[in-house]
Amino acid sequence: MLQSPEPKYSPATAPTNTYTPVKTPVPPMEQATIGRTLVIKGELSGSESIFIDGRVEGTISFPESRLTIGRNGNVAANVNAKELVIMGKVQGNVECADRLDIRSEGALTGDVITQRISVEDGAILKGGVDVRAVEKKVQPQSQVKPPEPPKPEPPKALAATAGSA
Numbered sequence: 612m613l614q615s616p617e618p619k620y621s622p623a624t625a626p627t628n629t630y631t632p633v634k635t636p637v638p639p640m641e642q643a644t645i646g647r648t649l650v651i652k653g654e655l656s657g658s659e660s661i662f663i664d665g666r667v668e669g670t671i672s673f674p675e676s677r678l679t680i681g682r683n684g685n686v687a688a689n690v691n692a693k694e695l696v697i698m699g700k701v702q703g704n705v706e707c708a709d710r711l712d713i714r715s716e717g718a719l720t721g722d723v724i725t726q727r728i729s730v731e732d733g734a735i736l737k738g739g740v741d742v743r744a745v746e747k748k749v750q751p752q753s754q755v756k757p758p759e760p761p762k763p764e765p766p767k768a769l770a771a772t773a774g775s776a
Contacts, residue, residue, distance in 0.1 A: 647683040655688075664699075674708060682716055689721075697734075704738075 642660035645651065649665035656672040664681035671678065671690045678692040684699030693708045697717035705711060707725040715733035722739040730736055 642677070642679075645684075647681075680717070 642662050643657070645661065645663045645665045645667065647664045651665070651667045651669070653669045654672070655661075655667055655669065658673070658675050660677040660679070661673060662679045662681055663684045663686060665683070666685045666687075668687045671686065671688045671692070673692040675693055677694040677696070678690065679696040680686055680699040680701055682698045684701075686699070686701045687703060688701075689703045690701065690705045692706075694710050694712075695705060695707050696712045696714065697719055698714045699717060701717075701719045702721060704721045705719065705723045705725070707723075709725075710727035710729070711723060711725045712729045713719055713731065713734040713736060715731040717731075718735035720735075720737045722741070723736075724741045724743065726743055726745055728740065728742060
C-alpha cells in the first residue's frame, strides 16, 4: 500500500482563517436617486446625498450634502447644497456652501453664490457668479478680559521728596 493509513486531512488540523475583513470607519457613500421618469413639484430637502436624473420644480435644500444633477436631470428650482454637480440642466439661483461643479454637458441659468467653482469646457453658465472667501468660525471671546500688565508706579521715595520740594 502506497498511502499511509492516516487521512491527510482532518478537521482538527484544518487551517484556520486568519483573514479579518477591514471595517470602514465611515459607511460607504449612499445617495438617494430620483429616476429619469420621475417628476417632483414642490420642496425637496434632506440630509443625505441625492442624484436627480428626473425633473424637479420648486425648491431644493440639501445644506449638508452633495446634490448631483444627472445628464437627464432637468431642474427648475432654487438650489441650496453643500456641493452641487451639474451634468444636466438647472434653471434657478444656486447657493453652495462648498463648491459648484458644472460638467461639460451641464447648463446653469441663474445666479451663483459659492466658495469654489469649476466650469468645464462646453458647459453653459448664464448668470452672475459670487465667489466668497471661506468663512472662518470666530470663537466667542470670554467676558473676562486678560489682566493688563501693571503700570509702573513712580518710586515712593521720589514721590515723597518731590512733594516736599
